[in-house]
Each structure stands twice: as structure tokens, then as C-alpha cells.
Amino acid sequence: MTLQPAILIPWLPALSAGLCGLCCVRKSWRRLAAPLTIGAIFASFLLAVLVSPAVKPFDPAEPDLAPHVVTLFSWIHVGDFRVDMAYFLDPLTLLMLMVVCGVGTLVAVYAAGYMAGDRGYARFFAGVSLFIFAMTTLVMADNLVLLYLGWEGVGLCSYLLIGFYYQKPSAVAAAKKAFIVNRIGDLGFALGIFLIYSTFHTVSLAEVLSLAHHVEEPTTAHLWIPFLLMLGAFGKSAQIPLYVWLPDAMEGPTPVSALIHAATMVTAGVYMIARLLPVFELSPYALPTVAIVGAVTALFAATIALCQYDLKRIYAYSTISQLGYMFLGVGVLSTVGGMFHLFTHAFFKALLFLTAGSVMHALAGQLDLRKISGLRTRMPITCLLMLFGCLALAGFPFTAGFFSKDLILADVLVRGLSLHQPLYTTLAVVGLVTAFLTAFYTFRLWFRVFLGPTRYELGDEHHAADGAHAAGHAADAHDIKIEHVHDAHEMPWLMNAPLVVLAVGALFAGLFCKSWLAGLVTQSSAAAAAAHSLHAHATLCGYDPHLAMEFISSAVAVLGIAAAAYFHWLNRPAADSVAARYRGLVSLLNHKYYVDEIYDALIVRPLRALGGLCFVLDRLIVEGLVALVGFLPRLLGLGLQPTQQGALQGYGLGMAAGIAILALLIALALGT
């Protein structure tokens, strides 16, 4: 079984994107878009499964390209800068393909129901298929430039889909913000590629990995490469410096948030670091930095999530926090932990987002936590599904989230103990604190929404499904038949079916997929040999660290859930009183540490002022200078004009003076 069919994986969604684009033209064709996209993504999923046996393990030590690369055509060949449209398949790629296409299909099915009745229906599915094309290209790219194409391609799709409700200025601003922040990260990534090319003279992934693997003495150039690539990864995966765009990305439709801003796109950064691990090992400081940034981001985002009231914002910050965990995992060379958490996170975070979408759908766009309570009676299935998701996210024992988060924390602890570096132990502690906070805010949300007295206010969207009308209120004819539902109701089975699948994944993926996934990761370029050797002789006060960590993290999770239960279910007034006492802290957290405002003040406004200054400068100084040069002859003319006053004698005098000057010149010339 050869790798050839793998070529179709990205191009099928691309084809469907084109067809969906055509569907936009006719109203009658609109309904075709959903099946087209779902079919295409599922076909890619099947192709990935079909091709999986042919995928061989890849070891950067000896780069035999043959079994891995499938080339379409040569894209850019200039001198020895060779870039061609080729795909590189190894177990890691396979894993990512599974995640992307799998979750993609489920979300697309959900979206078919969720987006029904929306004017931009076909446009939405065109965007989703284009996204899958870009994501699969990114994952399967054979060289860094093609990776960059996928990288910016997903950035574009997130721009288009966040700005899907283009009537809402907030959505347009959020989309613009997302694209620009991503672009800043992409610049770092591009510069990383340049540096790689200028040092290794190649951009092909396999060659770069093998060359990086064989480097004994890294020079300063080598030291810079990981830091530049890191900038790109943090931009795309919304880590500390460049995370501001993800919370605003919630302006897009919920399936978009679920697919792109939870499961697939944001994990691109983690995939990139895992893929280029040998390059990151070039510099001794790179991976620790990644770990630190990951841990700090996790804690930081978790604290903010505590005091948010918007459902989707909470999950957005929780995604940033979980991504922090993944970076922490990859940072301590436990790529297995990182990828495993990525895998499980895709399931339960998508589940959570989609259930939140169902709530929003049911309550006509209502997302404010304080206005919703006790929906278990109205929406029992969604309540149950969200419970499974929350359990997994909180890391309740034996759920998927538990296994993956625990594996990361254990690896961090092991590394800390075995290398006797306090850094890693502190990171482990930070991880545990964040785990507690995660459990707390997850169940804060669940208890608030589903338990307690059943009272809720409907959102302002008359038309439950489509946010488009919220702002516009344009009086365009209701071309699509919508039954006006005035009360919370359960979602149709079309939307709940994928949720059930996700729930199963969220609960049982941890148990069954761990060994399969570990096998995939270790056989790929992300295999970190060093991690295993450490495992042997580290002990946490006598016990095996992994076992110990399992107990600790499950205890932390249960404790978090209990605290949330006490404050947000049993004794809500107590929560309000605590919030009242620490009003300062709560408002700080609610306003996201005013980071957006700081960025705006420090970067955006000065730049715009600089722009204004340049424009004024341009009109005054630059034009002025050139006009001045243009004025010089006129100035000389004005100086000479008195010689032409019209008097006959004046002219005679002028002539005599002229002759005198020239005569003097001749005398001088004759003299020399």
C-alpha cells in the first residue's frame, strides 16, 4: 500500500471549498454545502486511516526520505533553494491528521444543524473546508515553506471565519486582530526559516532534522533558530505574549471556535515544536523557555478564566491554559505527554464548546453566566454531555484529561527530581495549582448553568441560530423558514450525535489510546530519547513518581470540584460574598489584567500616531524638501530679476560689468 493516496487528503477539502464557493452563488444550492464539506473531510479521514499502514517510523539519525515523501510538483526552485509541493508522512503526521479530520468531521456535522437558516451557510462551509485544506497541508508539509503556507492559510481561514458575521463591527475587529497577531508570530517563523536556510542550505524537513541532529557544536546562528520558531509557535497557539487574539476569536460562530480555536489550529504550535524537536535541541535554553512559558501561560489563563462570565470566553481561556500544559509537556521533552494531551484536549474541548453552543442556540444567544441557572430540566442530554466534558477537562480520575495531564505533570516531576533542578519541580507545582483552578472554574460553570433554581433570560437574538441578525436588524426578508422558539429546548439529534461521540472520546480516549499514541509519537521525529533514561531512577519520597502523581492530581481534581460545588451550587451567596470582599481582584481578573488595554496603549496607539506623524512628515518635509530643491532655480531667478529693470543705462551698466568679470577671468587664465 503506497503513500500516493495521501496526496488527496489536502486537495479533497480544497475541492470542496471551491464547490462550496460556487454554492454561494445560488440560494437553491446553499443546502448542498454541508454534505459536500462533511463528505470531503470524512474522506480525508478515511484516506489517513487507509494510508496509515504504509507510514514508516522516521528517525532523524538516518534520513531515508523514500518511504515518507510524496511529491506533487516543484513549487519554487531558485539556485539551491529548493521548495516543492510535497508531503511528508510519519506517525506524528498521522496522529495529527486523525485529530484534524476526525474532530473536523464531527464539528461539520454539528455545524450543519447549528448554522441551518443562516444566509452565509455555503460561505461558512467553504471556509471550514479551506481551513481543513490549510491544516492538513500544514501537518503534512514536507518542507518548512509549505508548512509556512499552511501556517498562514489557517490564519487566513480563522480571519474569514471569525469575521463570518461581518455585519458586527466587533467580529470584524476580532478577525483583524487575530490575523495581525498571527502575522507577528508568522514573521518570527519566517525569520526562523531564513536562518535555517542560511545555516543548513535547505528547507526540507527531513534534511533539516538530520542536519540538526548531527550538529555537535551549535553556533550563535543555531542558538537563534529555536527562539525565532518559538515566536511563531506562541503566535499561533496563543501563548503569553501573543494570546490576546484567542478570547476575541469567540466572536465567530461556535463550531468555528470548537474546531479551529480549540481542537486544531491552536495546536499547530505544539505540533511544530514536536516536529522540529531536534532543531529545538540545538540550543540548551530553548526547551526550558518553552516549558516556562507554557506553565506561566497555563496559570495566568486559568486565573483569568476564574472570573469570566461569558461561557465561550471561559472556555477560550481554558484552551490557552491547556495549551500551556501541552507546551510544558513538550518543553520537558515529554512529547508523548504533550501530544497525548493535545489528542484528548481536542475531544473534550470541542465537546465543551459545542455544548456551550447548544446552550447559546437554545437561549437565543444568551451566554452570560449570571443570567442562566438550572437548565438541567430543560436540556438534560446537553447537561449530561457537558458534565462528561467538564470531568475530562478538570482531570477527574480515569477520564481522558486526567491521564494526559497527569502524564505531563509526572514527566515534569521526574525531570525535576532526576536532574535535581528546582525549576522543573516548581513547574510541576504550578501545574498542579493550575489543575486545581481548572477543575474549579470548569465546574463553577457547570454548576451555575445546570444546577440550582431554573431561571434564565433569553438572549437578544430573535433568530436563535443566526447571530447575523443580532446587529444588523436589516429588514431583509426571512427567506428561510424559522420557527420562533420562545423557550430553551433540547437540540435535535443531528447536533447531539457528534457530541455523544466526542463524549465517548473525552471519557475513554485516555485509557485505550495511550499506548497507541505513545507508539506513534516515539516512532516519529518527535521521539525524545533522553526522556526515557531519566525515568528509571527518580523517586518522590520513596514512591514511583508516576504513581504518586496520579494520586496527587486526582486528589487535586476532586478537591477543585468540591470547592466549586460548595461555592456555586450549594451556597451561592457565599460565592457572592467572597467575590464582594475581593472586589478589586475579581474586577482585575474579569478585565483580563487589562492586557488588551496595555497592548493597545503600548503598541497600537503609538504606531498609529507614528503613522499620522509620517503622513504629516511626508506632506511637509519630504514634499517640502523636494519642492525646495524645485524652488532653488526660482530663488536664483528672483535674485537676478533686478538686473532686468528696463532702463537702457541699466542694461549698459550690466553689459559693462559682465565684460569686466569675463575680462578678469581671461587675465586670470592668461596669468596662470
Added chain:
Amino acid sequence: MNALIPLMTLLPLVMAPVTFALLAYKLNWHALATTLLTLAISIAAAFAFDWKHADTLQLVTVWPWISDFGFTFSFGVDAISLCLVLLTTFLMPLAVLGSFAAIQERRREFFFWLLMLESAMLGTFVARDLIFFYICFEFTLIPLFFLIGIFGSTQRLRAARVFFLYTFTGSMLTLAGLLFVAWHATGGSGRWNFDISYLTAAAQQLSYPQQMLVLGALLAGFAVKVPLFPLHTWLPLAHTEAPTAGSVILAGVLLKLGTYGLLRFALPMTPQAIVALAPYIGLIAVIGILYTALICWVQKDLKKLIAYSSVSHLGFCVLGLFALGSNLIGPTGSVLYMINHGLSTGALFLCVGMIYERLHTREMRHMQGLAKVMPVWSFFMVFFCLASVGLPGLNGFVGEFLTLLGAYTSPHTLGQPYAVAAGFGMIFAAIYILYMVGKVVFGPLVLPPADLHAPATTPAGPAHHAAPKDLNFREIVTLAPLAIACLALGLYPQPVIDCLQSPLETLTHPVTSVVQAQMSAQGPVTAVTSEEKNLPDWPSDTSPLANPGDAEHR
């Protein structure tokens, strides 16, 4: 077979008075037919061209002109000029098609000058005689002077005059420079020969100070045309005043005359001076990129925004041109950039022109959220904006990436700081383009007041402009080929890149040999040269951090 090139060049010139003499009706169809015929001939020439050895001069025809002076009308193309010729003949029909509705009165003059302009531009790219090149280079001034002057909007007089004088002054200095080179090539024999290849060979004997002088003269003329940083103020003026077709051609092709001139004359004739001045010109280009990108962000007028953006893009083009020494990535990226910028910015001007036809204003504050009423136009607008911002997969990316990579990997003339600074230009480009798209295409629907000059504060609020109709078939036919070209060049630019390699090799050979000589003179520091492909051969003595002498931080 090689009568194709002169036929192509002179066809518009001959047809211009014919269209002028024709009656007013069906005038635009005649103009369209002429431009399409020229396109057909140029494609025929492309087929006749032997792409394998693309650097050799092909399809050469020499017509005697003033034999006593040694002036000849000698036509000839190599791969670079043929690509630019194809760009010109490709854009012209679209420009004519784009101005069917825009130009109502004095149409005969409009198409007369437009065809003259096309002939002048084609002449510049195919000229193999120095004075014939200069004549066509200057002759492009007159048509545009009238196009802007007659068909412009409010400030057209000043725009036309500023446009003409900036370029005229610069090109007069270039004339002095070119004559000096021609005289030096006579070597005192008193017999002048203006053939470009002969002069390029003879120019190798120029001494260093002479080369600086000649380069100064050439730069004076071409820097104004390219609009390098300080001399760019004429471009926004000319663009806002020029009619749509004028803007498309001005941005699409005329700006490329400057960079083509630099590539054809400055690089081969004055290598030492180029290597000496490259860092400074690179600096000016980078300043130009960042400075104008910031200005774009605060623009109120749509066309002025795109005009400033093309100044910023041309900054990349020049940066690539001067990324010489170690490999051909920079120059290839630069030539590709010329073609891509021509397509994407030309299309943007067509889109803006279509909006101007409907809403009769270019003020961005008057229009918002047009996607609701004009979805097809919005698709094309967003598509071309993304192409011009350099989104991978579309044509802008290939040029931009190669230019930056070229600048990065040629430490001798430019170097990493240039590439990093220019990289920020990429971010600013995204900022101002998305600011404009977010303002004009997306957001709630706002239309300009019906009568722009009426006081906006009438009691019932300004009566809004009727909702503009979406693109009709003609307009879609104008934009579609450009979109397809952008996508094709983005996904599969390889054939263009292949054919550019050898002519660029010959053109940049003098400079690379100068750089090699200087590098070997500077001692055995291992430069990042393209030939040497061995594995990392870093001096393995010093520790990783304290490695002062490594190549890339020089």
C-alpha cells in the same frame, strides 16, 4: 519570425491615430481589439522565444534610424523583458475594458493616449539601443501627462505637472549618464555605438569614480520612476488624480520601468558602485517600506492608500534587486515581485475604479460594509488584497518571500537586519490592508450621502446613495483573468522562475564577481555562498556563544 517584436510595439502606435480619427461610437471596442491583437502578437512572440537559453537576445530586428549618430531602432528580447512585455500586454486590455463605463466624454483622446502609452512601454522593454530605450522611457511621460491632466479629478493640474517634472528632471540626468557611458565606450575612436550589449561590455572599463558618477545619474532617473523613499511624493498625487485605466497602467507597468532600468543598466554597467551603494539603497528601500506602510494606515482616501502601498511594495522590489553577491534569490524575487505587484495592484485599482463609478467617492468614511450589497465585488477585493499582502498560495507571497530570503542570505550587500526590518513591513502591510478591507468591505452597511456636497446635517439625515449594483458581466471578465493569474503564479511560479535564472545570471555576473573578489580579498572568512554546499563547516574551535567571527553577523 523576429518581425513580431517591432510589429507588436508599433501596432498600438499606428492604431492610436486611427482610433482617434474613428467616429466616437464603438471606439472602446476598437481600442480593445487593438490591445487584444497586441496581446496575441506578444503571445506568439512568447512561443517563438526559445525559453531554454533564455538569457540570449532573441527575436532581434535592427532598423537604421540616424546612422550618423549611431542611433538604431533595434528590437530584441530576453526572458526578463519578455515577461514584462507579457505583463504589459496582459494588463492593457483589462485597463481598456475597465474604462468602458468610466470615461464618457473626450473618449477619442483617452484611447489615443492610452494606446500611445502602451506602445511607449513596450518600446522601453524591447529596446536594445540605448537612445531608443531612452526615447521610449521619456515618451511614456506625455500620454500619462495628458491622461492625468485631462481625465483626472480635482487636483489634476498639479498632479500632472508634478508627475511630469519629477520624472523629466530625473531622466535628463540619466541621459547625461547614458551619454557618458556611450562616449566612454567609443574609447576615443569618435565612432559611437549605442547597442546595449556592446555598451555593457565596454562599461566594464569604467573606473570606480566614473562608475559612481554614472550610477548617480542612472539612480536619479530610475529612483524617481521606482519611487524610492524620498522621491515618492508624486505617486499618490498622480494615482488619486489619474483615471482608473491610468492608475492601473501607472501602478502595473510604469513603476516597473524604474526597476527594469536599474536591472538592465545599473547592475551590469556599474558593479563596483552598486556594491558600494547597495547597503545605502537597501536602507532607503527599507525605510520606504516601513514609512509608507505606516502612512497607508492613516489614509482617508482609498486610492491614495493603494498608491502608498505600491510605494511600499516597490521598496521590497528594490531590496531584492540589491540582494546580490551570493545567490540569485534576491533578483529572482525582485523580478517576480514586479510581475506580481503589477497584477495584484492593477486589479486593486480596477476594483476601486468600479466602486468610484458606482459611489463617485473615494473617501473611506463614506462607504462601509459593501459586502452586503456587492458580494462578488467583495470577493474579488478581498482576494486581491490578500494577494497584495503576500498570503502564501497567492502570487504576492512568492516574490516577497524570495526578496526577504535574498536580502537575508546576501550578507555582503545587504544582510539580516535589512530582512528583519523589511519583515516588519509584511506585518504593517497586513495591518493597513485589513484596516481598509475591514472598513470598506466588512462591517455594517454605510453608503455615501446621495449628494456629496449637500450639507450632511439635513433634518432627515443625508439621503443615502442608492444601493450600488454588483459587478456586471464585463467587470467580472475584467477581474477574472487577473484572479486566475494571481492564483496560478502563486501556486506554480516555477516556469517563470526557471526562465529568469539565466538572464539574471548574466546581468548580475559583474556584481557577483566584484563581491567574490572583495570577499576573497577580505581573507578566508567562509561566506554563505551558494556553490559551497557542504555540511555545517563552522570553525569548531571557539565555544558556541563567544564566536565573534562567524559569517552571518558581519
Added chain:
Amino acid sequence: MTQLDSYTLAHFLLTSFALFTLGMIGFLIRRNLIIMFLCTELMFQGVVIALVAFSRFHHNVTGQTFVIFVLTVAAAEAALALALVVLLFRRKATLDASAWSSLKG
């Protein structure tokens, strides 16, 4: 005869140069049109003396023939000058040169 020899060429040149400069200065200073014309005639006479001196010095006749032509041309100019002056006087009853300075700039 010898009388003449004691005066060297320089003397004659000096007088002619003196006449010439006098004429020039007169032309520049005097306001009256006729006087200005006479000053130009004076300059011509300066030239004539120089010519004759050189002719004598070079022992050939060309200088003197040149003088004849110069005199005829001077006469022609005189005719023309006076015709112009009459024309101007009839238009503006003044001979002052500064009256005629409306064209300027």
C-alpha cells in the same frame, strides 16, 4: 618723418584706448539719447585711431581701408540713430533714455 618715429605704437594705442573708454563711460552716464549716440561714435573713433596706428606699425594699408569701412558704417548708424531719435521724440517729447523703461521684469 622722424617726428613720427619718436612716438611709439604705445602712445597711439593709449590715446585710442582712452577715447574708447571715454566713449563707453559717456554712453553709460549721459541720459540724453543723442549724447549717448555720440559717445558710441566716440568709441568708433577710438577704434579708428588704433586701426591707423596698427596699419602704420605693420606698414600695410589694410588697417586704413578698414577705417574707411568703419566710417561708412558709422555714418549709416548715425542716420539710423537720428531717425529713431526723431521717431521717439515725436512720441514722447523727451530725449531722456530713462523715459523708455516700461518693458521690464
Added chain:
Amino acid sequence: MMPSIFDKIATLGPEMILGLGACLCLGLGLAPNIAVRRSCALVAWLTLLLAFFFIKDESSVLFAAAGMTAYIKRAIVGLGLLLLMAVLTLPSQWTGTLDEEHLHHRFDPALAFRGEFFAFFLLSLAGTMLTAGASDLVWLFLSLELASLPTYVMIAISRQRVEAYEAAVKYFFLGAFAVALFLFGFTLIYGASGATDFAAIRRSILFAGQPSALMIVGLALAVLGISFKIAAFPMHFYAPDVYQGAAAPIAAFLAFVPKTAGFVALMLLLNIPETLPPALLGLIAVQAVLTMTVGNVLGLLQTSVKRMLAYSSIAHSGYMLLGLLAPPMLIPVAGPGSALGNGYAGILFYLVAYGLATVAAFAVIALLERNGEEADHFDDMAGLAYRHPVLATILLLSVFSLMGLPPLVGFAGKVYLFGSVFSRANVYPWFVWLVVIAVINSAVSGVYYLRLAGVCFFESPKDRLELVTSPTRWLAACAAAVLVTALGIVANPLVSASRSAFMPPQPSSTAAIPPARSAAPASVPTWPTTTTPQSTSPTF
């Protein structure tokens, strides 16, 4: 054997015919009958035409630069015809049927009734032709006088207005001053060499080795005096007022005929010494630069079109002065692309190119009138393209040619001059900077020429602007514009004509300017005979 005077007289065919024509016009002018008086114009035109057929390529034994003489005569007659047509207004005055009153209030040489105007016109042309044939100082002096005296009168009787008289008086007095100056120069030359014949003077210089101080001062004064004719730097003050005062066709006449006479005289004078002494070279270079700059810089400020064209004529004299710095090569180089070394030929070419453009421009001005008076102000020209597109196009072509825009003859002229100056750059490296200054000057000139074109084409027409009904002026303007474009594109005939002016005439004879002169001046490094470009370039 020494050429007898009769051979020389035999070659003066065209001049004699013009003289006769002048006398005929004078005679006819006195006739009582109006029709007869007005037929002088026709007579003058026919005489010019007739003179054209009497021009023969004389051998250089009789004239200093034989080739040049024939070229100049043809140029003078050709442009003379154009100028004459530009001067005339109404067809009727050919046939003399028009009534009296209509003529009265508008310029019309026919008003002079008595035909003096045409007589002076022909005499001035004859004078210029004689200058071209001069081989002797006296002859040169007389022909210069013959060329300029009639012009004083023509200006005075050209218009019924005060400005014309003022222009005439200024022109006359400053002219007289200049004549005295160059006469003094001639005297010193005669004094230094003892002869007035060019060949004899050259022999005396050769005999003395290098030109004596007196000779240099003499030449310098002569150059300064003659530069009045071409309105060069120290002597340019009169030009703006005279061109503005005189009627447009007469201004065109002034811009071409005396300028040709001046440059021919300068070429003959500066050709006397073997090579230009450094002092004179410096003088001419400085004079050229100053003339160009003054002309262009003051031209920027003008609001009157004629005044602006006057300053442009000063500027173009500046460019032409550069040609004087590159006398024809000692061993004339034949073959393609070899014309660019000969400055003098450049001047001859540029004279015709400039003449045509100026005649076209002034003819257009002459055709426009605002309530009875010549439309001279820039605002009068506003919107010309809307009302009289043909006139506007002619003005545009002449302005673009004066500016030096490629497809027109002005560009070839400028390239010819700059190329010639460059060809001497290996002897005097600083010539390169001269060309740079000249190029910047022509860029500055672009500003005011463009202002005129811009006003005509883009501004909306202001108050009434009538058209003078004069088909002959239309004809002159159109012919000049067509020639400007045609010669621009097909420049070969004019270039080869101007070059052959300095080629040794086929029948080799001991000419006044012996073709094979002594070896190249010592300071010039001997040219390598091979044409391969080795590096003989001097280092700066």
C-alpha cells in the same frame, strides 16, 4: 593661384538676388497705387524662392568653411520663407483688394505701404548669408552690420505701439555699443597679426608659435561683442524687452537670423587659431554656463509668453555655446555613429532645430489676438486646446521640442551638442560637469515650458480670444510644427547636411582652412588607431 575677386563675386549669387529684390521692393513701395505697393510682399517671397536656386556648393578656396556657407544659405532661405509667411497677415494684401479701414488697427507690414519692411527683411537675410561667406575680418564686420542694422528698423516699424519704439531704441543703442566692442576686438586682432584675412592671421599665429596676448584679448573682445547678436551672458539684457516689444513674427526673426549670423561669426573667429587657447576656452565655457542659467532661471518667473520665449532663446544660446567648445576633429572620422564629435555641426543642426520650434511658437502667438492687441499673457493662452486644438498642438510640439523631449528634433539637437562636448571630455575632464549643468538647466526649462503646455491644455478658456485671419501664418506655423516632428523622427538628412558642412569638399584644394592641419594639439593624447575601447579615460 590666388582666387580672383571675380570668382568670389560669382559665388555671391543668392546675396545679389536678395539685394536686387530689396531694391525692387523699395521701388515698388513708392508706387502711388495701393495694389502695387502691397505686391512687394509677393516680390519679396519670390526673390527668396529664386535665391534658393542660386545656392551652389562653393569650393572652400573662396570661403573660410565652404560647406558651412552653403548650409547656412539654405537654412536662411528656408526659414526666411517661413518667417516671411509668419510676418504677412492677410491674403488680400497679395492681391491688394482689401479696403483701407480694416487694416488700420492691426499690425500689418502692408501698413508700411512703402515696402521698406520687406527690403530690410531681405537685406538682413543677405547680410547673414554674407557672414557665412566671410573669409576676412572686414568682410565679417560689414556683413554683421548689414545683418543687424535693418533689424533695428524692422522692430521700430513692426507695430504702431510705444513698446515697439522702446524695443527699437534699446536694441539700437546696446547694439551700437556691442558693435564698437567687437570692432575694437577686430582691431586688436589685426594689430596682433598685421592682416585681416583669416588665413594670413593663422599663418602669423603659426609663425609665432602660439597666439600672442594681444591676439587673445582681441579675440575675447570680438567674442564678447558678437555675443550680443546671440544674446549670450553679458550681452543678453536687451533680449526680453526687445522680444516683448517687437511684434511676434519679428521676435521670431530676431530669435533666428541674428543668432545664426552671430554663431557663424563666432565659429569663423574661433577657428582662426589652431586650437582654442585655454583662456578663450574658459571664457566660452563660463559664458555658456552663465547664459544657460540666466536664461532658464529668469524664464521661470515670466507671465508674458513672448518674454518667456526670449529667455528661452537666451538659454538655447547657452546650449549652443557649448558646441563651440568642440571644434571639428582634425582628422574627420567617417562612418556610422561618428557625427557626435563635431560641435560646430551640432550648432548648425541646433540652429535649425531651435529656429523651427521658435518660429512655430511665435507664429501661434501672432495668430491669437484679444480685443485688437496681441494675446501675449499666459492667461490669454488658457484653454487654447478647447477652442483651437490645432494651434494648441502646434504650440505643444514646439514647446516639447524646445524642452528636448525625445521624438522631436530638439532632442536630437541636444544629444548632438552634449555628445560633442563629451567627445572632448578626455582632453578636458571637467567638460562632463558642463554637460551635467546643461542637463539640469534643460530640466529647469521643462518647468516653464510645461506651464505653458499645461495652461493651454488643462485650464478652462477665459475671455474672448479671436483668431487673426492669416492663412500664411497658419501655413508657417503648421509647416514649422510638421518639420519639427518630421526632422525629429527622420533626422538623418539634417544631420548629414550639418556634418558635411565641415567635411573637406571633394575637389581638394588649398583651402583657407587647410583640411589636413598640423598634428593634434600636444596636450591631446594621441588616439589609438584601433577602435576597440581600451581605457584611455583620464582618471578624475
